[in-house]
Amino acid sequence: MSLPATAQTAATEFLTDEQRWLALLSRTPAADGQFVYAVRTTGVFCRPNCSSRRPLRHNVRFFESSAGALRAGFRACRRCLPTAEDVSSRQSDLIQQACRLIEGEIPDGNLQQLAQKLDISPFHFHRRFKAATGLTPKRYAIARRKDSPKTFLQDFPAIPVTASLMNDQPSVRQTSSEASHQPTIDGPLRYAMGACWLGSLLVTATNRGICAISLGSSPSQLLSDLQVQFPDQELLGGDTKVENWVVRVVGFLEEPGQSLDLPLAVQGTAFQRRVWDALRTIPFGSTVTYMELANRIGAPSAVRAVASACAANQIAIAIPCHRVVRSDGSLSGFRWGVDRKAGLLKWESIAATARLTQGTPQKP
Numbered sequence: 001m002s003l004p005a006t007a008q009t010a011a012t013e014f015l016t017d018e019q020r021w022l023a024l025l026s027r028t029p030a031a032d033g034q035f036v037y038a039v040r041t042t043g044v045f046c047r048p049n050c051s052s053r054r055p056l057r058h059n060v061r062f063f064e065s066s067a068g069a070l071r072a073g074f075r076a077c078r079r080c081l082p083t084a085e086d087v088s089s090r091q092s093d094l095i096q097q098a099c100r101l102i103e104g105e106i107p108d109g110n111l112q113q114l115a116q117k118l119d120i121s122p123f124h125f126h127r128r129f130k131a132a133t134g135l136t137p138k139r140y141a142i143a144r145r146k147d148s149p150k151t152f153l154q155d156f157p158a159i160p161v162t163a164s165l166m167n168d169q170p171s172v173r174q175t176s177s178e179a180s181h182q183p184t185i186d187g188p189l190r191y192a193m194g195a196c197w198l199g200s201l202l203v204t205a206t207n208r209g210i211c212a213i214s215l216g217s218s219p220s221q222l223l224s225d226l227q228v229q230f231p232d233q234e235l236l237g238g239d240t241k242v243e244n245w246v247v248r249v250v251g252f253l254e255e256p257g258q259s260l261d262l263p264l265a266v267q268g269t270a271f272q273r274r275v276w277d278a279l280r281t282i283p284f285g286s287t288v289t290y291m292e293l294a295n296r297i298g299a300p301s302a303v304r305a306v307a308s309a310c311a312a313n314q315i316a317i318a319i320p321c322h323r324v325v326r327s328d329g330s331l332s333g334f335r336w337g338v339d340r341k342a343g344l345l346k347w348e349s350i351a352a353t354a355r356l357t358q359g360t361p362q363k364p
Contacts, residue, residue, distance in 0.1 A: 020062045024048045036063050036082050038074040045069035050080035094118060096240055098129055099247055102141050109141030135251045142254075188234035191226065193219045194246035196253045198340050202226065203246050209263030210245060213316045215336035249317055256284045256348045257355050262318050268309070271302075275309035282323045285352025287345065289327050311335065323348075 014020050014034045023031035031048040038045035039055045045066065046052060063069040066076065066083045076083045098114055106113050114137055115122040129137050187207050194201040202222040204212040216222040226235065245262055252260040266273060274297045281296075282288055288296070294306045310321040311333070322341045326332055334341035 017062050020048065021057060021060070024060070025054065027051075036066050036069050037061065038063065038069050038072065043074055044077050045074040045082060046077040047080040047082045050077055050082075052077065052079055094120070094125075095129060095247065096243055098125070098137065099140070099243070102137065107141060109137040109139075111137055135254050139254055140247075140250065188236045189226075189230060190236045190239035190242050191223075192237065192239060192242040192246045193222070194250055196250045198253065198336075198343065201246060201249060203242050203249065205239070205242050205245070206265045209265035210242075210315060210318065211265045211267055212314045213249060213318055214314070215316050215340055252317065256351050260318055264315060264318060266315065266319075268312060271299075271305060272309040272312055274299075275306055276313060276315075276319045276321075279310070279313070279319050279321055279323070282320060283352075284320075284323075284348045285355075287323050287325045287329075290324055291327060293324055307332070317344075 014023060014031055020031070020035055020037070022028075023034075024037055027049040029049060034048070036045050036047060037055075038061045040059045040061065041055070045063065061069075061072070063072070069082075070076070097118060101114055101117055102109050106117070111122050111126055115125040118125060120128075126136065129135075129140075189204055189206060189211075191202060191204045194203070198215050200216050200219045200222055202212070202214040202216070202219070203210060204214070204226060212226075214222050214225065216225070248260065248262065252258060266276060268276065275293065278293055278296045290303050290307045290310070291300070293310075294300050294303045297306070299306070310324050313319050313321045313335070316322075316336055322334060322344045324332075331338055331341055331345075
């Protein structure tokens with residue numbers, strides 16, 4: 001059943017039972033999480049976009065949350081699992097509390113102390129933390145150490161690096177339709193800080209997903225750069241969802257073989273997006289040259305444009321432009337520092353080798 005445009009607009013407000021009924025009939029995606037509906041004849045409550053057969057209007061009751069439906073004696077639908085989001089939210093809150101404890105009063109990530117503070121058994125806490133972050137609490141604590149970037153990078157042998165990518169490549173001619181620009185962003189930008197063995201970490205997100213992952217020597221410098229980049233944009237820190245993404249990036253940096261599936265709100269030209277999509281297909285532990293990357297996207301004559309697209313990437317790690325090298329294997333410039341590029345490639349190579357031999361990777 002399709003609804004008139006006016007009815008669809010009204011349904012997105014979900015303020016009255018009539019608006020909720022319209023959202024239920026059209027299975028409006030935006031209604032999910034805003035309310036649940038219960039059916040008197042079955043005793044079951046569902047999400048508004050549940051795929052089950054639509055009930056008769058006079059049999060339906062609406063509730064603000066699944067908790068209200070449960071208190072009224074209804075049971076959760078086994079098809080759309082209306083209580084699953086509540087479980088996910090509690091899990092997220094638990095992990096965030098644990099991370100804050102590690103960043104504060106329990107910096108060594110002691111499992112027993114953390115579990116006692118969070119009022120959960122050490123076994124279950126350890127399992128949930130590892131599932132959410134990819135790290136044990138102790139490994140996460142080590143990754144938070146402020147001196148680890150310096151300690152780790154000092155152990156790498158010096159790698160000769162020629163002039164930066166943008167300096168030694170001729171300028172690239174672009175049509176007006178392909179010219180880079182800063183798009184308009186709806187709503188405030190939300191950000192969260194973290195620390196890892198590469199230094200300070202800043203994740204910035206729009207309402208569509210992550211638009212930047214930045215690395216730097218200090219949180220204050222990263223925040224200052226963000227304010228310069230978006231001078232007229234409202235910036236909001238302390239966002240729980242973005243903090244979760246920071247934790248996942250830190251976990252990936254510690255164990256690069258795991259999945260890093262994050263919602264990305266990439267901002268670039270159509271050509272840049274093609275390059276960035278290709279970058280995400282390069283496995284960890286591997287590198288390609290700019291010419292190989294150009295061939296992969298079907299533009300073998302656009303090597304310089306490919307190099308410029310790599311340099312324009314603002315989402316470190318998740319879009320791994322650090323895995324692209326010169327034809328002779330030497331390293332080009334890297335937005336977040338060539339030392340970090342060298343460190344990333346070295347650590348990913350070690351981790352990939354250990355994975356093949358079923359060994360345990362050890363940082364040098």
